[in-house]
Amino acid sequence: MHLYEQTAFELSRMLNSREVSSVEVVRSFLERIDEVDPHLKAFINYTPNQALETAGEVDSKRIGGEKLPALAGVPIAVKDNISTMGLQTTCASRILENYVPPFDATVISAIKKAKMPILGKTNLDEFAMGSSTENSAFFPTHNPWNLERVPGGSSGGSVVAVAAGMAPLALGSDTGGSIRQPAAMCGMTGLRPTYGRVSRYGLIAFASSLDQIGPVSLTALDGALLMNLIAGYDPLDSTSLSDAVPDYSARLEPDLNNLRIGVIRYDQGDGFDPEVTAAVYKAASLLEEYGARVGELTLPLTDYGLSAYYLIAPSEASSNLGRYDGVRYGFSVDADSIEAMFSRTRGEGFGPEVKRRIMIGTYALSAGYYDAYYLKAMKVRTMIRSDYEEAFKKYDLLLGAASPTPAFRLGEKIEDPLQMYLSDVCNITDALAGVPSLAVPAGLHSSGLPVGLQLTARPLKEKLLFKTARFFEEHRKQVPLRPELNFLEGRGR
Amino acid sequence: MKYEVVIGLEIHVELLTASKLFCGCSTAFGREPNSHCCPVCLGLPGSLPVFNRRAIELSVTAALALKSEVQLRSRFDRKNYFYPDLPKAYQVSQFDQPLARGGYLAMEYEGKKKLINLERVHLEEEAGKLIHAGDSIIGAGHSLVDYNRAGIPLLEIVTAPELHSGEEARLFLEDLRTVLLYAGVSDCKMEEGSLRCDANISLRPAGSSELGTKAEVKNMNSFRSVELALDYEIKRQQQVLSAGGVVNQETCHWDEEKKQTFSMRSKEGSSDYRYFPEPDLLPLVLEKSFVAELARTLPEMPAKRRERFQEQYNLEKKEAFMFTGNREMGDLFEAVAKIYRDYRNLANWIQGDLLYQLRESGKKIKEVEPALLANLLRLLDEGRINRPVAKELLAEMVQTGTDPVDLVKERGLEQISSRESLLPLLEQVIAENPEAVENYRQGKKKALAFLVGKVMAATKGRADPAELNRLFEEKIQG
Numbered sequence: 001m002h003l004y005e006q007t008a009f010e011l012s013r014m015l016n017s018r019e020v021s022s023v024e025v026v027r028s029f030l031e032r033i034d035e036v037d038p039h040l041k042a043f044i045n046y047t048p049n050q051a052l053e054t055a056g057e058v059d060s061k062r063i064g065g066e067k068l069p070a071l072a073g074v075p076i077a078v079k080d081n082i083s084t085m086g087l088q089t090t091c092a093s094r095i096l097e098n099y100v101p102p103f104d105a106t107v108i109s110a111i112k113k114a115k116m117p118i119l120g121k122t123n124l125d126e127f128a129m130g131s132s133t134e135n136s137a138f139f140p141t142h143n144p145w146n147l148e149r150v151p152g153g154s155s156g157g158s159v160v161a162v163a164a165g166m167a168p169l170a171l172g173s174d175t176g177g178s179i180r181q182p183a184a185m186c187g188m189t190g191l192r193p194t195y196g197r198v199s200r201y202g203l204i205a206f207a208s209s210l211d212q213i214g215p216v217s218l219t220a221l222d223g224a225l226l227m228n229l230i231a232g233y234d235p236l237d238s239t240s241l242s243d244a245v246p247d248y249s250a251r252l253e254p255d256l257n258n259l260r261i262g263v264i265r266y267d268q269g270d271g272f273d274p275e276v277t278a279a280v281y282k283a284a285s286l287l288e289e290y291g292a293r294v295g296e297l298t299l300p301l302t303d304y305g306l307s308a309y310y311l312i313a314p315s316e317a318s319s320n321l322g323r324y325d326g327v328r329y330g331f332s333v334d335a336d337s338i339e340a341m342f343s344r345t346r347g348e349g350f351g352p353e354v355k356r357r358i359m360i361g362t363y364a365l366s367a368g369y370y371d372a373y374y375l376k377a378m379k380v381r382t383m384i385r386s387d388y389e390e391a392f393k394k395y396d397l398l399l400g401a402a403s404p405t406p407a408f409r410l411g412e413k414i415e416d417p418l419q420m421y422l423s424d425v426c427n428i429t430d431a432l433a434g435v436p437s438l439a440v441p442a443g444l445h446s447s448g449l450p451v452g453l454q455l456t457a458r459p460l461k462e463k464l465l466f467k468t469a470r471f472f473e474e475h476r477k478q479v480p481l482r483p484e485l486n487f488l489e490g491r492g493r
Numbered sequence: 494m495k496y497e498v499v500i501g502l503e504i505h506v507e508l509l510t511a512s513k514l515f516c517g518c519s520t521a522f523g524r525e526p527n528s529h530c531c532p533v534c535l536g537l538p539g540s541l542p543v544f545n546r547r548a549i550e551l552s553v554t555a556a557l558a559l560k561s562e563v564q565l566r567s568r569f570d571r572k573n574y575f576y577p578d579l580p581k582a583y584q585v586s587q588f589d590q591p592l593a594r595g596g597y598l599a600m601e602y603e604g605k606k607k608l609i610n611l612e613r614v615h616l617e618e619e620a621g622k623l624i625h626a627g628d629s630i631i632g633a634g635h636s637l638v639d640y641n642r643a644g645i646p647l648l649e650i651v652t653a654p655e656l657h658s659g660e661e662a663r664l665f666l667e668d669l670r671t672v673l674l675y676a677g678v679s680d681c682k683m684e685e686g687s688l689r690c691d692a693n694i695s696l697r698p699a700g701s702s703e704l705g706t707k708a709e710v711k712n713m714n715s716f717r718s719v720e721l722a723l724d725y726e727i728k729r730q731q732q733v734l735s736a737g738g739v740v741n742q743e744t745c746h747w748d749e750e751k752k753q754t755f756s757m758r759s760k761e762g763s764s765d766y767r768y769f770p771e772p773d774l775l776p777l778v779l780e781k782s783f784v785a786e787l788a789r790t791l792p793e794m795p796a797k798r799r800e801r802f803q804e805q806y807n808l809e810k811k812e813a814f815m816f817t818g819n820r821e822m823g824d825l826f827e828a829v830a831k832i833y834r835d836y837r838n839l840a841n842w843i844q845g846d847l848l849y850q851l852r853e854s855g856k857k858i859k860e861v862e863p864a865l866l867a868n869l870l871r872l873l874d875e876g877r878i879n880r881p882v883a884k885e886l887l888a889e890m891v892q893t894g895t896d897p898v899d900l901v902k903e904r905g906l907e908q909i910s911s912r913e914s915l916l917p918l919l920e921q922v923i924a925e926n927p928e929a930v931e932n933y934r935q936g937k938k939k940a941l942a943f944l945v946g947k948v949m950a951a952t953k954g955r956a957d958p959a960e961l962n963r964l965f966e967e968k969i970q971g
Contacts, residue, residue: 056654200539236541327638328535366765368768
């Protein structure tokens with residue numbers, strides 16, 4: 001088995017017992033990147049030198065007998081909307097193509113403190129706006145299970161990096177499904193933490209009231225190990241939560257006795273693949289078999305949730321993206337007047353989906369329309385929150401699909417924004433409610449593509465999500481779930 | 494036709510915090526451009542705001558000083574617009590849930606007391622500063638931006654449209670400044686831009702209750718220019734209306750050089766700021782006890798102090814205005830008045846010789862030690878020094894902070910007023926100046942002054958002039 005095939009936990013164990021050095025581990029991943037990324041296009045920028053330097057530092061400290069954090073020397077890939085000091089952070093947009101942040105996001109400071117080598121910055125839909133990673137201004141990312149398929153999005157680059165053995169762990173961001181939906185489409189485990197649990201400082205804002213950074217991993221335990229590093233209060237983020245952080249990775253053994261599970265019943269008209277629905281019910285039966293009490297529920301506001309989301313997120317985005325005006329940094333087009341400079345810079349710097357959302361948001365916030373759109377959407381959001389509060393009176397966990405279908409074809413939905421938006425239908429209400437939600441693999445579809453489950457818990461109950469995901473791992477044939485890269489001659493998964 | 498002038502002011506005041514509203518950058522004025530900036534106040538991607546508690550305290554204090562009702566729950570909103578001095582393309586401000594609502598300022602105008610009502614007081618962030626290449630914003634070849642100012646906490650105070658002339662607006666603004674200085678929330682320097690004022694001004698036929706179309710006047714950089722600009726704008730609108738024209742709703746720029754207003758941009762199709770709640774900040778929730786504590790520590794406001802000074806110390810109205818128009822001067826008066834009871838004499842000395850000495854030495858009122866001033870006045874009252882010596886000692890006390898009592902002892906400056914001490918000196922002067930003595934006998938008053946002056950010179954100014962006058966009279970005329 002190659003090093004790049006190991007889980008983060010296993011690598012950490014091997015490093016701690018000095019079976020391998022961090023430089024060896026990082027080299028293995030760098031070689032794998034060289035080999036497969038030209039086909040998959042998961043990364044926008046590679047940072048091999050920096051990764052090897054950190055690895056070397058970890059190795060000499062370990063030789064010196066220094067006590068190191070659990071993941072020291074285990075490399076990681078970072079979504080390119082998370083600020084990294086001195087490293088280009090582009091948001092997959094022309095407008096930030098040459099932008100180099102002078103500061104680290106709080107999560108980056110955390111992984112640097114934990115001595116995790118950063119392998120590179122991963123591709124995404126421009127400013128995280130999209131569900132297929134096709135909206136990147138640079139190139140689309142391909143699904144390693146089938147190169148003709150999208151990996152989902154917007155954290156497609158991070159998810160593909162982990163799925164294809166180019167990184168054992170990655171950081172993604174989830175505004176309305178951007179971690180969970182691609183995780184499902186690539187057979188990975190991806191967590192959207194409770195809103196405020198992980199600092200947003202340094203995450204380039206798309207929709208501030210929804211954005212959350214979270215881990216993408218091969219297993220629940222790996223995700224929990226990364227959460228141990230990034231969760232917690234940050235004085236630099238006024239919306240971050242001050243509640244104590246549990247040890248997410250300790251005692252993850254599932255205990256299903258008396259756990260109350262609510263299976264979300266979807267309207268079959270929503271374009272759900274029957275095999276996906278079947279996988280959800282199969283998972284429910286398994287839980288029941290092992291002691292859980294399973295019921296069914298509907299979240300009647302799901303349709304309104306999607307509409308509310310596509311007003312609230314673009315409204316905030318229209319304001320958050322105003323700063324890209326060519327005056328201080330980033331892409332800039334010179335013109336005769338300041339107004340012309342603003343409009344040419346933004347006209348040429350942003351891609352079509354970003355412009356569409358800026359326009360929707362600008363419209364929704366305009367005088368005369370505010371009450372009908374933004375305000376009404378906020379009311380729906382409040383109602384959705386109480387829907388969840390009601391649901392959590394009856395159930396400890398909600399179970400559903402993480403994506404209504406397996407990965408769709410590249411180009412299939414890019415011309416049809418509404419169909420594209422519908423691919424987040426499973427993920428959006430959790431985001432509006434601010435509750436934690438996790439995608440976990442449920443095996444393979446008859447097409448050979450992975451299917452993902454989604455588990456949702458009460459605020460701050462991320463550990464229960466990891467435990468339950470761990471239960472599913474214990475009953476799955478293949479852990480981690482890895483694609484065969486059939487484009488590589490004579491090479492396995 | 495006779496018109497009534499209606500003016501409402503929108504005042505912006507930079508708060509006296511050491512650091513900015515949402516980050517730790519310094520608020521110091523006049524530093525190297527763009528040297529007090531960080532990712533937050535530059536609005537770099539991914540940066541987030543965090544409240545400066547001191548700015549909240551100062552805003553609440555200001556609201557309390559203006560009798561504005563502090564809201565225990567208020568909210569911050571984004572005001573979206575594009576301008577190069579605005580790093581995030583939105584200003585974090587307060588829209589429909591301001592920090593404080595209502596309030597008023599009591600002032601006197603044309604001998605009458607009146608209350609000018611306030612609409613609201615709210616907190617927001619300052620923008621950067623544009624520096625235009627060329628003489629003015631109009632026709633500048635290019636502009637530079639300094640973001641040192643960006644993110645400084647700014648208080649916005651909006652008055653009701655209840656002012657009626659340029660002079661009244663200026664006096665209101667001066668009184669407002671005094672109140673804010675008393676409250677200690679801002680240094681209120683119009684020249685440095687820490688106090689700024691925009692005015693909405695309209696005319697309507699006298700007796701009408703409907704408001705006319707207003708123009709907004711900007712760029713008034715001193716109290717005087719507020720008065721000049723508004724008076725100019727009143728005349729301009731009068732002329733337009735008298736000629737049967739209509740006033741456009743527009744923004745006017747006051748040109749300090751040319752002493753006139755220029756139309757900047759028409760406000761028709763006015764900007765839509767697309768306000769919405771700032772998602773990066775939680776609503777501001779204040780504890781009742783926090784507000785109560787700030788109310789408790791709020792100093793007495795100038796209008797009340799003015800009345801009290803007139804009653805308690807029997808001061809003239811004009812004097813009361815003078816002593817309360819400047820918080821430090823009032824503080825000094827009261828500090829001395831506690832230990833020195835001749836308020837009349839104290840008032841005279843402060844407004845006369847003390848102010849003169851402060852101007853001469855460039856020292857500040859705050860540097861004057863009240864106990865020393867009381868000592869000086871007592872030395873004089875007790876006849877231990879004479880008036881000329883007192884003035885010299887005051888100068889020295891202001892300059893060096895030395896106790897006049899010590900100076901008197903050290904230098905033997907005590908007044909010589911006993912008959913036994915003065916008589917020998919007197920007799921010597923009479924003997925040496927027979928001509929002057931003769932003149933005095935014949936009734937020439939000047940001769941007496943000459944003789945007294947001789948003794949004064951011999952005593953280096955320490956002799957008691959009144960006593961000398963009496964003794965000469967007794968010796969020569971008697």
